[in-house]
Amino acid sequence: MRTIFHVDMDSFFASCEILRRPELKNEPVIIGGKSERGVVSTANYKAREFGVKSAMSIVRAKELCPEGVYLPPDMKYYKSLSLKIMNILNGFADKFEPISIDEAYLDVTDKLDNISPMILAAKIKKEIYNQTKLTCSIGIAHNKSIAKIASDFEKPNGVTYVKYDEARDFLKDMPIRKISGVGKVTEQQLINLGIKLIGDLASKDRQWVIEKLGKSSLRLWLIANALESSDVAPRESSESYSTEKTFDEDIDDKDLIFEYFKKMCRRVSNELKEDKYLAKTISIKIRYDDFETITRAKTLPFHFNDYKTIFDETLFLFDENYDVSRKIRLVGVKCSNLQQSVEKQTKITDFFDL
Incomplete structure (x- = not known):
């Protein structure tokens, strides 16, 4: 049985800014476009208390949080910190797959001969914090899709371990939009079919799902049933x-x-x-x-x-x-x-x- 980690940095851009400007630690910090027509890239957890979310317009964010600290993104700075983090993660993994500037999958199956997944996760978090003073959240599961969902379960600075025999119970009561790739259109299609929760989809017959939603929906059905099995794929470059x-x-x-x-x-x-x-x-x-x-x-x-x-x-x-x-x-x-x-x-x- 594989063990997959999904490591996701906590409100990464905003946390990077607070790192070099510690006086912002208790302030709502919003990173976004330079103009009033820009959108929010990242908001720290203090800003989220006001309802500010990623992809929200800056104008709307300022309506919700007029006292927030609004900063333009500094990608060169963020990438320099990300490079340190990805080097750390790569050192802990059998297989390593960065998927964005602030998150990655690790296949750590062969690293667990004499150590539990939770202890290894604690070591990773400690090493990242010691080298960067930044926190992350980690999801642990037997596949990538559940590990990704789990990493969001106890944010910030949390670890969630979903054991194989508990995976379907972990998923069943979550809204269907928690599955990566389910956007507004797909969510509405599923709701129209009476599928609101991941468990609703898991209970459907596989062929019925394909007939109603097409062959591409098989991926969603496999995830809902904790059967998704894609590999952690080392990449020559995750650039675009x-x-x-x-x-x-x-x-x-x-x-x-x-x-x-x-x-x-x-x-x-x-x-x-x-x-x-x-x-x-x-x-x-x-x-x-x-x-x-x-x-x-x-x-x-x-x-x-x-x-x-x-x-x-x-x-x-x-x-x-x-x-x-x-x-x-x-x-x-x-x-x-x-x-x-x-x-x-x-x-x-x-x-x-x-």
């Missing part, structure tokens, strides 16, 4: 190259949007070339004036880093998915699924764009 633009005013002028896409695609292309990477997947983000956000991606049969391919595929995705009756607040472009374009030594710093 991306850029976004929040407009000063909501717009529906496609020609103007295309002009912004030109600049964004050229920037991403230049960064890929500078760092000697090729991408295979391109994604776009569209945020409408009511804050509904959609992302769409396309994986090509070849690798690329040239401007023309990035721009052409961006426009294709946009044309296929844009609702012309609505105004747009933000657009974004991302290239991922990377491959080195020349011989280059792989090292832990390849996970970060420092």
Whole structure:
């Protein structure tokens, strides 16, 4: 039986800022866009007491928490701390999979010959705190999906260990949206079928779920039944190259949007070339004036880093998915699924764009 850790740093960006400005320790700290039209990236737990959440508009956050400390993100600083943390985690793992700047999966199965999972988790937390003065929460389970849900169970600075024979009971009373990948649309589809809790989905026949929701829903059914078994997959690079633009005013002028896409695609292309990477997947983000956000991606049969391919595929995705009756607040472009374009030594710093 495998043992998987999901390690998630606690309100990472805000915690990094408090680390270098200790006087903010007891203040509500909100990290977000520089303009009034930006969105909240991270809010510390003090700010969350006022109802401030990630992806909320800065304007709304200031309505809820006018006395908060609002700071623009400093990604170079955050990534320097993340690099230390990921190096620590890599040292504790048999297999290591960073999935973002502040979270990672660890397969620690072979590390547990003479130590319990809880003791190993305590060692990891202690080492991270000793080297960075930052806290994390850890979920422990026999698979990745339950470990991820568990890491959020006792935040901040907690550890939750879900044993194999307790996994289904742990999940059954949780809302279905707790499953990673269940957004508003999928949640509503499930609710329409009478599925509100993870246990509701687990109790359904596997074939019934596929017939009602399609083959892709099998993943959700497996997670609900504690049967998901994807590997912790070491990655050569978890990088993606991306850029976004929040407009000063909501717009529906496609020609103007295309002009912004030109600049964004050229920037991403230049960064890929500078760092000697090729991408295979391109994604776009569209945020409408009511804050509904959609992302769409396309994986090509070849690798690329040239401007023309990035721009052409961006426009294709946009044309296929844009609702012309609505105004747009933000657009974004991302290239991922990377491959080195020349011989280059792989090292832990390849996970970060420092």
